[in-house]
Amino acid sequence: MSDFFKGLEKVKYEGPGSTSPFAFRHYNPDEMVMGKRMEDHLRFAVAYWHSFAWEGGDPFGGRTFDRPWYGDDMEHARLKAEVAFELFGLLGTPYFCFHDADVRPEGSTYAESTKRLNEIADIFEKKMSETGVKLLWGTANLFSNRRYMAGASTNPDPDVFAYSAATIKANMDVTHRLGGENYVLWGGREGYETLLNTNMGQEFDQMGRMLNLVVEYKHKIGFKGTILVEPKPQEPSKHQYDFDAATCFAFLQKYGLENEVKLNIEVGHAFLAGHTFEHELAYAASQGILGSIDMNRNDLQSGWDTDHFPNMVPEVALAYYHILKNGGLHTGGTNFDAKLRRQSIDPEDLVLGHILGIETCARGLKAAAALIEDGTYDQFLADRYADWNSAEAQAMLKGERSLDEIAARVERDHIEPEPRSGKQEYLENLINRFC
Ligand code: XUL
Ligand code: CO
Numbered sequence: 263m264s265d266f267f268k269g270l271e272k273v274k275y276e277g278p279g280s281t282s283p284f285a286f287r288h289y290n291p292d293e294m295v296m297g298k299r300m301e302d303h304l305r306f307a308v309a310y311w312h313s314f315a316w317e318g319g320d321p322f323g324g325r326t327f328d329r330p331w332y333g334d335d336m337e338h339a340r341l342k343a344e345v346a347f348e349l350f351g352l353l354g355t356p357y358f359c360f361h362d363a364d365v366r367p368e369g370s371t372y373a374e375s376t377k378r379l380n381e382i383a384d385i386f387e388k389k390m391s392e393t394g395v396k397l398l399w400g401t402a403n404l405f406s407n408r409r410y411m412a413g414a415s416t417n418p419d420p421d422v423f424a425y426s427a428a429t430i431k432a433n434m435d436v437t438h439r440l441g442g443e444n445y446v447l448w449g450g451r452e453g454y455e456t457l458l459n460t461n462m463g464q465e466f467d468q469m470g471r472m473l474n475l476v477v478e479y480k481h482k483i484g485f486k487g488t489i490l491v492e493p494k495p496q497e498p499s500k501h502q503y504d505f506d507a508a509t510c511f512a513f514l515q516k517y518g519l520e521n522e523v524k525l526n527i528e529v530g531h532a533f534l535a536g537h538t539f540e541h542e543l544a545y546a547a548s549q550g551i552l553g554s555i556d557m558n559r560n561d562l563q564s565g566w567d568t569d570h571f572p573n574m575v576p577e578v579a580l581a582y583y584h585i586l587k588n589g590g591l592h593t594g595g596t597n598f599d600a601k602l603r604r605q606s607i608d609p610e611d612l613v614l615g616h617i618l619g620i621e622t623c624a625r626g627l628k629a630a631a632a633l634i635e636d637g638t639y640d641q642f643l644a645d646r647y648a649d650w651n652s653a654e655a656q657a658m659l660k661g662e663r664s665l666d667e668i669a670a671r672v673e674r675d676h677i678e679p680e681p682r683s684g685k686q687e688y689l690e691n692l693i694n695r696f697c
Contacts, residue, residue: 266345267609272352273617283614289624295631304623305595307357307398308350312601313612314342315364326604334367339382347389353616357396359597362433363403376432383436398444398595400437402429405450405498415472416452416465423468427475438485443593444554446526448492453499469503470517477522488593489523490553494531497567506535507545524553528599530560530567540580547588554594557619571600571619576697578626586630596623629696639692
């Protein structure tokens with residue numbers, strides 16, 4: 263035990279009446295929601311990078327946090343693992359997620375970096391079996407080191423492609439060994455700074471090849487988890503190829519991967535792409551590629567990826583509505599890709615930030631379930647499209663009518679559509695009843 267959290271106790275559910283800042287008022291892991299335990303719906307994960315690797319810097323100033331595990335050697339990395347599992351224990355969160363670079367210092371060679379990763383994975387393996395905490399997903403950091411400045415799989419230098427492939431292999435091996443339930447690829451440098459120096463078609467082919475290699479390797483080693491791609495339109499690159507869910511789906515189809523790969527959708531990334539989070543979820547669900555979520559929120563004024571802990575229940579409720587309608591998160595989960603503000607320097611702030619996120623999600627889930635159980639909203643949607651159930655409408659939809667046959671019917675039957683209200687304000691008012 264480190265004494266980093268200085269005697270803080272495990273956060274418990276105390277019910278809505280509690281005034282303790284260190285209690286759950288809404289997240290009750292065992293409470294049944296639509297026939298399933300809350301914990302099993304939400305599948306919370308703590309992100310190693312924001313809570314343990316990020317030092318509180320911004321473009322105008324460096325480290326604000328003072329953590330005993332900051333340092334570039336394995337001794338510090340071991341202490342970091344110790345404290346990470348203490349936080350998981352305080353929160354009772356069932357999962358965590360990490361990049362290789364979050365958990366071990368980079369070695370001077372690929373072999374050394376891989377050895378270090380495996381040494382930390384040995385510690386994780388032991389702690390996971392002692393605590394029951396599981397790995398939601400693993401991933402490779404293919405964006406921080408300067409070798410990736412012109413891309414990882416999309417780099418003009420095939421040696422960088424090869425180094426990236428080797429790094430992904432090492433991370434998939436560790437994820438597999440730790441029983442990870444997914445493997446994530448986020449391409450922060452898979453894009454361009456300027457189109458002037460970029461052959462976009464060539465880079466897409468490289469990225470498609472890499473993802474096919476990943477899927478082939480998954481089957482080769484018998485990894486049963488889901489391969490997830492994480493869309494984001496820009497930042498750090500000016501333009502990223504995995505721009506949004508629809509762009510990713512086009513990419514997956516072109517390279518024959520639409521039945522092999524799903525998406526890890528993040529609130530702030532949806533916002534940067536000019537969408538709502540629920541838009542991205544609804545789109546992915548409609549194409550069968552909704553995999554997992556990175557939960558956070560962006561500062562609406564700043565226009566970049568601020569990774570705040572979520573605090574807007576109505577937004578989160580709509581997100582879980584789409585997730586519940588999609589049958590839940592399956593192998594996915596709710597990963598807090600969220601960090602403290604740089605002035606939140608106290609150890610307890612790490613606990614409080616996660617409580618904020620957990621509570622917001624719990625309330626959102628319960629609101630979404632209540633909305634579904636009430637049924638008014640789903641009935642509204644069904645009614646709005648009900649005319650498509652007629653024989654003639656179904657014939658059009660199934661491709662049994664040609665354009666000229668449809669035109670002939672419109673003329674013969676004197677069809678003049680009657681505009682109908684979209685009822686937006688009615689619906690917004692209805693949603694508010696549950697949030
Ligand atoms: C970056 C981001 C990443 C991915 C994993 O914006 O979201 O942390 O979630 O690489
Ligand atoms: Co993310």
